[in-house]
Structure formats: structure tokens, C-alpha cells
Amino acid sequence: MIKKVDLRGLACPEPVLKAKRLLDDQTVERLDALVDDLVCVNNLKRLARSLKATATCQEQNGSFLVVIDRSLSAATGGDVTGDTATSIDNESHTSAFPADKAATGSGTVVFLSKDTFGQGDPQFSRTLLDLFLQSMLEAGHAPTAILIANTGVKLLAPESPSRHVLKEFQERGCPVLACGLCVEFYGLKEHIHDSQIINMFAIVEYLQEASKVLTP
Amino acid sequence: MSDSSHSGYVKLTDSTKAGGCAAKISSAELEEILRALPTLHSPRLLYGMDNFEDAAVYRITDDVAIIQTIDFFPPVVDDPYLFGRIAAVNALSDVYAMGGKPIIALNVLCFPTCDYPTEVVREILRGGADAVVEAGASMAGGHSIQASVPIYGLSVTGIVHPDRVLTNSGACEGDAIVISKPIGTGIALLGLKGQQLTASSQKQLLDNLTTLNNRSLEAALNYTVHAATDVTGFGLIGHLHEMAHASRLTATLWADCVPLLGQTAELAELGLVPAGAYANRHAYAEHIHYIDKNAEDDPLCDLLFDPQTAGGLLFALEPAAAQALVRQLKDIGLNAALIGQFKSGKAGLVEIALQCREVA
Known part of the structure; x- marks a missing residue:
């Protein structure tokens, strides 16, 4: 399951703690988190590394979209938290991000x-x-x-x-x-x-x- | 900390983004600004803005020099008494770092009096006063203004014999490096704010933040200390770099030997790392050499860069003396350790080895 969450506007350490709570749910395979700054990005990358998941980041209209994916972790291994921004499938993210909503798939x-x-x-x-x-x-x-x-x-x-x-x-x-x-x-x-x-x-x-x- | 102490008004730590020494302006920015300022160099001013000393030292007579310092920051904890006490312990530390004894302290207080009851101000000042009394100094006044964010600290005057001032610059080749307190206050304070600390880690953090550096200095003065500083906003690495730079030496730091506050290693691993730690990592990048492969990514390194509030003292002294000092500091209940060694090499370089080693 892919979860999306808007963590902008939260004071440190709330963004990383909220992401951690969402990822405590093992059925969440991928978390797309929108954050304000690079400090949050780096903290989420550390969280991903501790969960043996991959993390990629890209800038989006002055904010940063961090994608934490645990389905890829076993396959890729190695450096999963490199600082190089990796391009990700952008299709689902170009639309307006639901404000402070975790879109858990409707239905x-x-x-x-x-x-x-x-x-x-x-x-x-x-x-x-x-x-x-x-x-x-x-x-x-x-x-x-x-x-x-x-x-x-x-x-x-x-x-x-x-x-x-x-x-x-x-x-x-x-x-x-x-x-x-x-x-x-x-x-x-x-x-x-x-x-x-x-x-x-x-x-x-x-x-x-x-x-x-x-x-x- | 009791939650009842701040019912009815905004939590002290909610009013600020960066608390404690994490609120410091970056050293690179400062250096550039300070370089352009006019100075009048009196020969009596023994230590001023050069070498990033912890405080200014001015010779009054052949036997007495005064140490002058000021330090203040926004709230690091919600309990006003503890905030005051921590800010004062932190400010007093600069005098100890120069080898002196604090004699007079003045309060520095900026406060939004409309947002908080008078009780909060009273508690902050009481916390500060208690630390000053414990240090054996006199609280002699201060200055307060209205401000949008609470800020508290002290201006402290201390005394020292002009020949016995401890500075950054005296470390010798082969000297061992001793730290008198565990590190990790920046990360632990984030953990506290995020309610991630166990009761015992919380106690350890608050005890650490409210422990004066007077006893570690007293213990150290039993030995020939070549250089000293205190570990604050620029993190262990930043202050070690300053000492290495001022002493024209290379420092080797053994990361595994560095004492850490409870839970800070796991919190760093989970990504509870303050902005100041990233800023320090960036600021000192060119002065760091990682001996082990991938050491840069080790969560332990986040702790080495973590900005410290009311941190311990860092001493450089001969290995045998250093070992004896560590034993003595441990005997008086401080979690001190021997964490590295100076060698000849590029001035200001800090080499980071993950494994502990024996002093050579």
C-alpha cells in the first residue's frame, strides 16, 4: 500500500516521528512525504535507513517530496540513502497534494x-x-x-x-x-x-x- | 518535568524553532562578520576574538586577569526553572573553559510578558540564580526587555591568574583528549520534545544539562593541562577542530570512546537530528577525514556534530595525566572519557576513527 502524507509546517521532530508512526504499519510499503526543508529530508533518510528502506527526494515547488520505499530494499541493498536526488515516477505527484491527509486509497x-x-x-x-x-x-x-x-x-x-x-x-x-x-x-x-x-x-x-x- | 507547570500558556519550547546552542549562528558566518569589525588591541587584552576562545581575558594586575563572557538562548525545555538553570550553567561554563572562577553574573532576559504569567519569569530567574550560587558567584543585576520570544542567559565575570589561563591553543603533539561529560544534548532534547525519552534517559539528560563544569575544572587543575575548551554549539567536532587549529595540530577522535547520553544513538539512527548538527557537519566538512570506509554515514557521526547545550570541558594533556584525570572525574561521578589524541599534521584537521584505541 502506498501512503501519502503532508508533513509541512510541523516543527522538528514531529515530521520524522509522524512518518515513523505511519511506517510502523507494516502494510505501508511506500510512504510519500512532503516536507519543508533539507533537515527534514535528511532526517527521513535516516529513518528510512534504520528501516532498511530506500529513500529518494525531489524538490517540488519549494517543498521536498521524500519517497520511502521498503519494497525495494532487499533487492537494491548498498547505499540506500545517497544524497543524489533520484528521479521518481512523477505521475501521481504532479497533482495537488492533499493537504495534511494520508490518502490511504479511497474505495x-x-x-x-x-x-x-x-x-x-x-x-x-x-x-x-x-x-x-x-x-x-x-x-x-x-x-x-x-x-x-x-x-x-x-x-x-x-x-x-x-x-x-x-x-x-x-x-x-x-x-x-x-x-x-x-x-x-x-x-x-x-x-x-x-x-x-x-x-x-x-x-x-x-x-x-x-x-x-x-x-x- | 511536570506538565502542570505550563498549563494555560504556550509551552516554552513551542515559541522557538532552535533551542539552546542549536540556536547559534554558524561559525563561518560569524568569522566573516567579525573580521570586518574595528578593534582596539590593548596589550592587557590577553585573549579576544582570535582563535575563537570561549571568553575574553583582560589582565588587571600581574596576578589577576578578568574573564568576561556572555551566553543566552531561547528555551530548551518547557520547565521554566530548568530552562533558567541550564542557560546559567551553560553561560558559566565559558569561565571554567578558560581555567577561571566565576565571581559576578548578570541576568540577560528577553521576555514576552503578555504571553506568560509572572511566575514563569520568576522561575527562570530562580533557576539561573541557583546555578550562580552553586558556582560560588554573586548575582549582581541584569537587564530585561520585552521580546516576542523568550531568551535567557548570563553575562559572567570570572578571575584567573594571567599565567594560568587555559586556552584552545596549547595542545602538544601526543597529548590525549579528555571530555568531561557525555554528548548528545541536541538529539536528546529533540527526543524530549517528541516524547521519545524514557524516564531514565530524561533524568540523565536533565542532570547532565544542570551539571556545572566547576568540578571537572578543579580536577583537571591537579594536572598540567595544555589546552581546554567547552563543548557547545559547534558540537564535539567543531570545538575539537578549533583546538587543533589553534594548536597547529591534527586531532584523532575515537568515536566509539565518546560517552553518549541515553538513547541518543538510537534517536540519531531514527532521524531525530537537529538542524544544527547538519549545519556543523557542513561547516566543518573540509576539516574532517574519516579513517573508516562509510564512517560518514554512521549514526555515531551525527552525535559528533550534534550542537551541545551546557556541554562538558575538553582537555588536552599528556596521556598518563589524561588517564589519571579520567579516573578522577569518574570517581566524582562524571561520565568522562579519553576520546582521542593530537599528532603533528595539518593544522585543524580532525580524523575520525570509529573504533576506540589506546593512547600511543
Whole structure:
């Protein structure tokens, strides 16, 4: 997932700390950050190096666009923080940058904050949710992400019938992301891959930026 | 620090972009400006603006010279008492760096009185006064004006025997370099502002910032010190360069030996590096030689350039004396270390080796 953020106007060390919080979400592969000055640029390059990601920078109307990319890190290696400004794919950045917004890809986000579809008989409600997810998959809908919190994380338990459905969403390019606190609370940590764990900060960003949130 | 101390008004550190010695004007800029100024050189003025000494020294009699210095900056912490105390410790340090004893201090205060309650001013001045009392000097007045940004510091007068002034310029070939305090205040203060410091790192930082250099000077005067300065806004590298330049020698600095404040290495690695550190790196680039490959990119180097507030003293003395001094400084609870050595070579060059070594 690519995230964009405008860090201009923030006093040091806020820009680098905010970038770090966004990159704590392992599903963010690339962060495009707009900053005021070279001090921020250099600090973000250090952050990238500490995360073993690449960082490139280019000037943009008096500001600087820093692209931190961790998908390239393993392949390139070596000097990832060279001071030479590298040209990057500019297509998506020439348009006006959303002011102080992290554009987490709009689209539909499915938010499963419990392991049931509505409220009623627990077993029946649970079956309905399995059916909902199965139907969504079969209909070919591809949400931006499926976020799972609270008892919803039980859907990812080994014995859960929905587990393979969610896995299929994932394989189709729709990230299935579970709240770390919840996974820990319900003792499911060992069954869920680290790359699927996100924090509340990321959940807020996803919900905030979605054009539509489905909460069955 | 308690958050309650600044409820109801803007945090002190929010009013300023660069706090402490990070607020210093770059040495290159200064040098150019100062060179053009008219000066009247009295033979009694033993040390003035040459060699970037820490303070001016003026001989009154054959036995007494006065040391005169002034230092002030915008808030580095939100707690007004601590800000006052840190600013005063920093200002008093210049007298110790010249080998003297402070006798009189005057307050320098610029303050937006409309933005803060009187209590804040009182606390800043109380912090300053406590440091002056601890130094054994008399607070004898001062001057205050209205300003948009708070600024506090001291003008300090000290005394020293004219023959026993410590300067930048006396280091000898083979001298070992001793630092009396850990470095990293610029980076740690950013960490404090960004709420990244653990309670113990925070305590270590504030203790460090409020520790006078009087005891390190006293300890050092038991030995034959060839050169001394204090580490402030130009960072360890900048002040070491000035000493090497004034002494016409090359300094070798062993980066791994330099004591660091808690968490500063990891914070530097994460990119919490103040603007002043980049400015120092740029300003001294031509005087630096990195012995190890890729050392330039080592996060440790950011610390070597980090502008220090109320930093420690830097001494040059014979290796055996240096080792004894470090032991003595450690005995009185200071995190001192032997961090390098002077050798003959290009004047003012600072060689950086990452690994610690033994003095030759």
C-alpha cells in the first residue's frame, strides 16, 4: 500500500516521528512525504535507513517530496540513502497534494469489529457472517482492505470456516488486517502472520480515508 | 518535568524553532562578520576574538586577569526553572573553559510578558540564580526587555591568574583528549520534545544539562593541562577542530570512546537530528577525514556534530595525566572519557576513527 502524507509546517521532530508512526504499519510499503526543508529530508533518510528502506527526494515547488520505499530494499541493498536526488515516477505527484491527509486509497473498507453478522443467536449470527464473506468473494468484490478488530479476530482462528475465505481475499490483493491488541487479547497471535497486524493508528487512517465502510 | 507547570500558556519550547546552542549562528558566518569589525588591541587584552576562545581575558594586575563572557538562548525545555538553570550553567561554563572562577553574573532576559504569567519569569530567574550560587558567584543585576520570544542567559565575570589561563591553543603533539561529560544534548532534547525519552534517559539528560563544569575544572587543575575548551554549539567536532587549529595540530577522535547520553544513538539512527548538527557537519566538512570506509554515514557521526547545550570541558594533556584525570572525574561521578589524541599534521584537521584505541 502506498501512503501519502503532508508533513509541512510541523516543527522538528514531529515530521520524522509522524512518518515513523505511519511506517510502523507494516502494510505501508511506500510512504510519500512532503516536507519543508533539507533537515527534514535528511532526517527521513535516516529513518528510512534504520528501516532498511530506500529513500529518494525531489524538490517540488519549494517543498521536498521524500519517497520511502521498503519494497525495494532487499533487492537494491548498498547505499540506500545517497544524497543524489533520484528521479521518481512523477505521475501521481504532479497533482495537488492533499493537504495534511494520508490518502490511504479511497474505495471500500470492510470493518469487522465482531465475529457475527448483526445481533441474534450467536451461532446463527456467526454463520451469517461466514456467508456474507463467502458471497462477497464470489461476487468478485475487491475492497481496499478488510479490517478486523475485537471478537472479529476469531475469524482468523485455525478452526474458523471464514479463515480460508479471508485468505483468498488476501491472495486477490485485498489486505486482511487485524488489530494487534485484539489478536493478543484473544490469544491468536501465533496463528496470524505479523504482516497482517496493524495498530489503532492505522485503523483510524483506513476508516478516515475510505469512501465507504461496510460494517456487517 | 511536570506538565502542570505550563498549563494555560504556550509551552516554552513551542515559541522557538532552535533551542539552546542549536540556536547559534554558524561559525563561518560569524568569522566573516567579525573580521570586518574595528578593534582596539590593548596589550592587557590577553585573549579576544582570535582563535575563537570561549571568553575574553583582560589582565588587571600581574596576578589577576578578568574573564568576561556572555551566553543566552531561547528555551530548551518547557520547565521554566530548568530552562533558567541550564542557560546559567551553560553561560558559566565559558569561565571554567578558560581555567577561571566565576565571581559576578548578570541576568540577560528577553521576555514576552503578555504571553506568560509572572511566575514563569520568576522561575527562570530562580533557576539561573541557583546555578550562580552553586558556582560560588554573586548575582549582581541584569537587564530585561520585552521580546516576542523568550531568551535567557548570563553575562559572567570570572578571575584567573594571567599565567594560568587555559586556552584552545596549547595542545602538544601526543597529548590525549579528555571530555568531561557525555554528548548528545541536541538529539536528546529533540527526543524530549517528541516524547521519545524514557524516564531514565530524561533524568540523565536533565542532570547532565544542570551539571556545572566547576568540578571537572578543579580536577583537571591537579594536572598540567595544555589546552581546554567547552563543548557547545559547534558540537564535539567543531570545538575539537578549533583546538587543533589553534594548536597547529591534527586531532584523532575515537568515536566509539565518546560517552553518549541515553538513547541518543538510537534517536540519531531514527532521524531525530537537529538542524544544527547538519549545519556543523557542513561547516566543518573540509576539516574532517574519516579513517573508516562509510564512517560518514554512521549514526555515531551525527552525535559528533550534534550542537551541545551546557556541554562538558575538553582537555588536552599528556596521556598518563589524561588517564589519571579520567579516573578522577569518574570517581566524582562524571561520565568522562579519553576520546582521542593530537599528532603533528595539518593544522585543524580532525580524523575520525570509529573504533576506540589506546593512547600511543
